[in-house]
Amino acid sequence: MKIAIMSITENGKSLAMDISTDLKNDPTVIRVDLFHKNVKQNLEAIFYSYNCIIGIMATGIMIRNICSLIKNKKDDPAVLIIDEKGQHVISLLSGHLGGANELSIKIANLIHGESIITTATDLNNKLGVDYLAKKYYLNIDNISKVKNINSALLNNEMVKISINSKYKFIWEDLDVKKSYNKINNKSKDITVSNNSVTIHLKPKKIVVGLGSRKNVETISVVKAVKAALKILNLPIERIDSLATGDMKHKEIGIINAAEELGLPLEIVPTKLIKDFNNEDINYSNFVIEKFGVPGVCEPSSLIAAGEDSNLIFKKTPYNGVTVAVAVSKN
Template identity: 30%
Template structure:
């Protein structure tokens, strides 16, 4: 579908992520697609004349007519807008939309070669300076920051791990935790899952940021604030008051199902299983299955709903993996001894599964932590 932009009509956009990326040139489209691949917490918009045929797969929305008419909807729905448009043009287009630095979204500008990323609007309160660093890191570009206080080179709390697709559970404590980081108070960092290479600066981490091996040791140290990276459901009463929990994309779900299983049943099984295991659904990265199930509408519906990767494996690939309780019946009809268990082993690279296999109604489900 192509969005037909009209004067004084709010564009009917589909918002899935926290940030929007907008491009209007051929080179800009290349940069936008590359940025989305390295910074998944983005929705991409570009002109329909640059359509490549795989836009739905890459979370791209096409539009026609003046890009100026797209900005009112973007301002209304996104925390940040990343534009691959000249700085002067962006200034003119967004000027009528500006309200106050407390409510305006962050606006970042990238040049048409992707060499420079410029923090343009809402640098501090809106997070544009931190967003600029994240985007520049994702593109291997130069971050251009013009505010003096942002030379501290520390963790941007609202964007911590954003380039990996990490999400925070709640925005309630972002402000006090950010203040603790900026003011160099004792901030504990506990990482239980996810990518390890999250420090984005060439300078050492400030001594006020202290990494702990466990939540227990971190809380015993009585820090002023805490950054916690985990896919576990945590009892927040056991944590320091000012904390932010980040959900890394560190889990994969393997599933098999009977032909024609409803998406509602699959959704319910996934939620119930994750709750039983004490795991956050925000940390799921992918759903994997057998190639014979790649056209099941229920799997397409679920992965689209949660913006998960959907991957399937061949018979030979599945049969190359350990199956704890192989099924001769499944093999008779499909040529494989199992689906959900070997699929998550393949995707995660992990021999120790969080759930080997559970049969529930018309489905089987397995869960694994992804090894990074």
């Protein structure tokens, strides 16, 4: 997640710096930038360049300045509001698809404040279909129908889900009432319906990129992958493949780990990595000197995930293994 934190007062600026420091240690936070004052101009310049905008200011100030920028549920970034004393963290916009609700809880815990969430499904301990789409990286074919399905969930109405057995964990998240019905099929797409309303959810491609020291043990690679997925709260079944650079294509530990995890291993040519440009990649002087490329796990994951893919887990070392996770745009 790329996060912009905006402040107006000096107290707000200080709080923004503290939050930024904490978030930079979170492997799921790819980038954090701070903006002080000039709220209107900054919002107009950056609103769709970040996954989340955090405003340390009065709620009214943020609302007045984003009202002309908002497009729709699918495209709008998450917007959070925090008072300058850090007492309340308000999920203001894009609570589910943008992840504002979840992030408000995370930040409230960091600053010892209170998370304020107003979405009906959360308040009634129900998981909305848009929440599941965010959690498991699924594209929704028709955002306008989400409210119909969520209303059905809230009212304990019959909701049917047609799902490949590989993704049964999604059904298990939804299965909180006996009235729900599960139907298996062979398609990767997931269908959720209530009466005449149907939503199709298409899983995006998720790739775990790997780098490692020479002769790394299989168990180290497996543990590293599982540790990253635990932080992302994703089951191994949701991952589409592992990826590494061809300088590691004979690394037995990585090859065996892919087999043990039941995932295909994609080998990315060194030339593609060398020519690949992405502002989110962390450059390693050691890797540049040894292989002539800026890194292995991050560019491998991004290239394998496809054009315009994004990092959701930045390069993180685990006992001789580096892990990064990328997700496709569609």
